[in-house]
Amino acid sequence: MLNYLWSFMIIFSILISGFSGGMREVTTSALSSAQGAVELCIKTAGIVALWMGIMRIAEKAGLIDALARKMTPLLDFLFPDVPREHAARKYIATNLIANFLGLGWAATPPGLKAMKELQKLNKGKSVASHAMCMFLIVNISCVQLLSINMISYRTSYGSANPTEIIAPCIIATLLSTLTAILFAKIMYRKER
């Protein structure tokens, strides 16, 4: 994906600048952007390290599992077709909680395992089951507590209040997740 996208951005902008005569700007901007990337990395490193340190405590204390176990009522509502004791439940819960805490790297492995388990329950093997559709729609609209990357970028570019976006973010993502659930529920009723 990025292979073509990146090449396209570079070829396209250099050709355009060639015609419009802005080659010096391209040179300056290529050099200063590369330099800026390193500065940005150094500025964000502290915040990201701080956050991952805190999150490692949460992981070691078993917070993800503890929260995942509390999700039974919600999972009953979202996935009525998946039996309570089925392994898919545990993986779905872990994936959603890890996403919620902003731990992307901890979310994907259980997410893929959840798909594998859901596939075992699926009757038509090349057609997605309702549970899969619901899982992925909710996963993509992901309720997230906060995006530490965005906060660290805002800090690096000198925002007066980098965390002011936390609450609006949560409200926006709640709205999108509720829409997602509603949509998947309606489709479930309609297609059954």
Added chain:
Amino acid sequence: MILIIWLSDWMIPIIILGIVIYGLLKNVNVYEAFIEGATDGLQVVFDILPTLIGLMMAVGILRSSGALEGVSRLIKPLISFSQFPSEVVPIALMRAFSSSAATGLILDIFKTYGPDSFIGRLVSIMFGCTETIFYTLSVYFMSVKIKNSRYTLVGALLATFIGITASYYLALWIFGI
């Protein structure tokens, strides 16, 4: 409104406090765990540095060539019925395909307009409530060889659209233009 500002101010301290206390209650050596996680965190940051250099360079020359402004000028008439800033449309589209390319564009917005401008706040909120739809769907469905994804894509696009619309009105309502 006051609640929203309060929540934004309190969120990080409360999470840190909660997790440290929870860790102590569960007999975790919290300091050691923190250091371990922070070490990995530094590793993660410097692992993405090459990506960041590549993308910021590409977006940087795209900006200097005038192509970015050209694209948003082309988009402007299409969304003229709303006040939605046309500079943000390419970011919203890019976000569905590649998270890192979208990050490059967002950093360019921060550099050009500042993170505390209306556009800066809008993209910050937007990034937090959207996902790389096409990437995620293909990875998850391909892992179990599903070919017909039924209503998943429509649902994901709808949720994203609602997220973006909500971001716009929230930014407008809370911070103003």
